[in-house]
Amino acid sequence: MYIVKLTIFWYNIVNPCQIYDSGRFAKCLGQQLDHVPWNLLPSTLESLDLSYNEIQAIYADDFSRLHSLRVLELQFNNISVIEDHAFHNNSLLENLNIFNNSLEEVPATALQPLYNLRRLFMSNNLYTKAKLADKVFSSFTHLQILSMGGPLVKGLRKGDFQALKNISLQEFNIKCSSNISYYEPGSLKAIQTSSMGFDIAIDQKPHFLPLMLQDLASKTFSQIQFRNLFEFMYYMQDDDIFRNLPDINVHQLIFHRGKFNENLLRMALLNLQVTPIKHLTFQYIDFARSPNFVDSGLNSSIKDLALDRLDLWHISNPDILRFDWRFTWFNKIRLLSIQNVNFNSVPCDAWLEMGGMEVLDISNNRLQNNFIFNQRCNYRGNMPALFIFNVSTNQLTSLRDLASLTSKFKQLQVMDVSNNLLGSAKESHNCYWLHNITQLIAHHNHFESGALKCLPTTVQFLDLSYCDLDQLDMAYFQQTTTLKELWLNGNKIKFIPSGWKSHSLQSLALDGNSFGIISIGSFQDMPKLSRLTAGNNPYHCTCDLHAFIQDTISKRRINITDWPKNYKCYHPEALLNTAVAHFFPGNVACDIRLVIVICVATTAVVVLVLVFICYIFNIPWYTKATYQILRAKYRAHQQGAYGGSQVYEYHAFISYSHPDADWVRDQLLPCLENNKPPYRLCIHERDFMPGKWIIDNIIENIESSRKVIFVLSHHFVNSEWCNYELYFAQQRAIGKTFNDVILVVKEPIDPESLPSKYCKLKKMLNTKTYLEWPQQDKQQTFFWAQLKSVLGKPTLIRQHAASGRGSMVSSVETVSEKDTGAEYRKGR
Template sequence: MPCEGLLAMREMELLDFSNNRLTNQYMYNPRCVYNGTMPNLQTLYYTNNELTSLKVISSSVRYFVRLKVLDVSFNHLGSAPLSTGCIWNHNITRFIAHHNEFASESLLCLPATVEYLDLSYCSLDKVDTAFFDKAVNLKEVLLSGNKIKYIPPNWKSPTLRSLELDGNSFGVITVNSFQDMPLMKSLKAGNNPYQCTCELHAFFEDTLSKAMVNLTDWPWNYHCYHPQALLNTYISKFVPGRLACDVRLVVLIAVATTAAFLMALMVVCYVFELPWYTKATYQILRAKYRAYQTPPGEEAMLRYHAFISYSHWDADWVRDQLLPALEDRGNPYRLCIHERDFTPGKWIIDNIIKNIENSHKMIFVLSRHFVNSEWCNYELYFAQQRAMGKTFHDVILVLKEPIDPGSLPNKYCKLKKMLSTRTYLEWPQQQNQRAFFWAQLRSVLGRPAVVRSRSGSQRSRGGSEEREPLVDRPGLSVEVIEERE
């Protein structure tokens, strides 16, 4: 619009630009003097255009000092990177912006003086509570048809009277969800994927019994989405049992049951001397188990002294610290690492199984990255399977960094147990302590064996080998990793 045109419409009270193709570049001309233009304009419609920037709109209407109603619905507002730093006049009380593309951060660019705010169908995935903290005059908010996933616990709006949240994506409402909206009288929250829990039941029971808030779409639009057994059940028909929802009663029953069980167990143990027999049986089985020695030559065809399991994030440490210390010094060991020794073209799992089976011991380099690695989990699992019926002395745990066993995922239950019941080697941060660390690790690995060809002839490591080298079972020195009594 020409600058002169703005000056000519001094008596204009309502202006409608709906159903055009207005874009940002036609909305605000920095060369125009907007101050004092259209001093009587109170209602402005920009509905169904191609606007993307709230900042441009705020600049174009900033000097319309009597503007109260602004409708910018059916645009693309919020999609432009300029939707921040908006400055509005202080008289806008109704802001209608449904069917746009707001990100939650864009709410901070809305006029804080509004009393009525319509942001329905704007693809919002969460509520930015910072806007509501500064919008101290809000009375009615429409957020229907968005993608809001949860009700924020710190959502405060002390003047709000009406709230519409139907058709979103949250499934939980508790009695505390709207406690910081003391004046709210009307709530519309149907057609959400509700999880029918005790907390949800308590909210609706409390709301309906106190009758302080009117659920405008109750009960027909409120259905259970979870659990599957209650799918599409009206929430008004969902009445959980007292035992399911009364935590104090559940705790009381659990404590009483546990106490009774422990008392019965103590009586049985006293009468039948169960602890003594259990310990004696364990010692007998342990002695017999250790009495069986591996038959000579059973492990003569093992190819590696140790299989190294580690996360790729720890590869630098393995290459720069572990391999030089064990392979490049006197009496070197033959180690298997996936980067170098896996057979190209074979499935990774096949490589893991084959090389673990062809290794006398397994060294696990434990770190936070190890815990998050799916392949490391596979390698630990196959090591456990190999150890069944043999011994976990073949498994060497090296903690590259401190790990709390209690923080490990449930799938690492065996590793949790091993960290809690066995000693392990910790990589020292001080340089002067590392020589002792390598001495400990070599002690656990045992003396390196002679390299043999498959035909059985012995060769030194410096000599040529026509066939793939194999490793005899190493002689063991003092065992560092042992089970705690």
């Protein structure tokens, strides 16, 4: 195997032929070869194409190594010689094509080993005779297709094809000279074939045609084709050369190329009226009026031509449609196809003569609106059997005119209006269609969105592909309640309308548009949709697109026919040209439920952390205290009691807990207030103003005192109000150096054992010098001296505005509106 591959690789480097499929096929066409490159061809070849070269001869060794050869293409060369043993080792050959070469004789000896031949094409050579060697060709029992003859074959003789009398062919084609000189009756009787092709011009010998037809009498053919029956001149005689046509049982008769006039056409059709022919084709015919044609009225008309199909293609003169000045020959035609005839009008009587027509194809005729629709014609009752109407590839612009024309065609169900100029909103109003139209093919037009309202609403199949649509008119599609299949591919649609509802749609084609967003909800209101084509769009690769693809694939309700090949990302730029099938966004980015869970969990964690921090650092307590300060300041401002220059009423404010009150009254106050001059001190039991809020009293008296003395003890630490007073003093000291705060430690306190809310107190105890109350009497004198030194010398202090305050405070117990004095003392 390795050696075979290496050999093929070498062949492909130096070989003018393309070798492929593991050395089974070789293509050497059009390489200007003048000989067969036998030494460059692998022996494993089964098919070899040497057509369109300049090969002049086939030698015995050219194909001797190709034992497996089955197909050999040698057409369009200049082969004049094929040696007798050229195909000696090619007994498996089934298809041989030596069409259009320069052979002067049929290479019978060379062909003799090819007993497996099925298709042999050897016409258009320089043979002068069409004689087939009986010994050779009678052995081709597998032969199915044979083409024979050439431009120099002057005629046919009775024994030319006797070798084929026991061979049943599928197709036989014979070509003779344009100037045929002889034809012996019985020349074609030996031919047994399903399809017969004549490339014989009878311009000079028109009487040969009845002889040929007579040889085919009583035989059955699927098709007979006459090519260039009259190549250079029109038939001007009166003899009926088609008189033997009724004796032939043929399904399709084709006249390809050649010249026809009215007389010859009428002659052929008169005979076809009494034949079993069902399919008649005229293509590439040069038609002309007959100068000697005599119109005998309806007696000369063709009225009984019953055909399943009549094709009139590429006719030079549209007068062929009414060659006898009438359209009666269309009366019993079921399918009429008129293409590239370029007629420019349809008279009113033409529609009347097509009463039995079921299919009318008038495509490719450059028709304009007024060519087929005449407002002066009465179309009522016309075309009662018409089922399919094809007007594609013309120059029609008005849907309104088409609707008016077909509104009287009671059985019409299928219309093809593709490749026209339809779609202008101006030409698309007041359209009244019959309710029986179920299929409308309208691709390759230029539709404006507003023109959709002029389309029939009863369609089950609608093709609007390649119509330059940039948006869809939902008002029209809401009316198409029976629509099952819709093709919108190749347009410029920028978005899929939201809320598109269709309870009947089963198949939808949207590929090749301009929309980039598609989601699960795009087709959720189409419960019967089972087939979707939506590739080749500039997709935005988002979670919605990913969710749609995954949902569609998993549920298998909709078959995406062009997935995944035609689906690529256009946006974002980082994913440009990435296959949508390879786009996998993270679950966090796309799953909204997961996002909600993560958000809720994160929020809960944050809340818990904040609660924990608040608990550790007593944030609620500080918040409450700050609120109380602001509230007190606000009340003071409202009462005009806050503001002005700072004048202190007391030398010091004493903050202590209730269990330490005896020490304050018995030790601290007497020592300081009996001093000469005395210190004026503020304690809550004596100096707080009755009737005021406790918080207001605390703040006002702290701010009215030059210093604040804190009597620290374990009871102080456990007192809520003492904590407030400490906090308020700290707030007053913001921006200062805390020189107005004096700490008196009445009993030993470990700073590290203090609660977290006393963080400032901890710092002051660790960084600030404090006074510690000595238990020995001898040391107490020094303590008082230190305290007075810190307080400074007493100076004159202004008197409180309310007289008799000192005597009143001590007696106040339950004056506060919310926080009574009793509660305040209890809390301390």
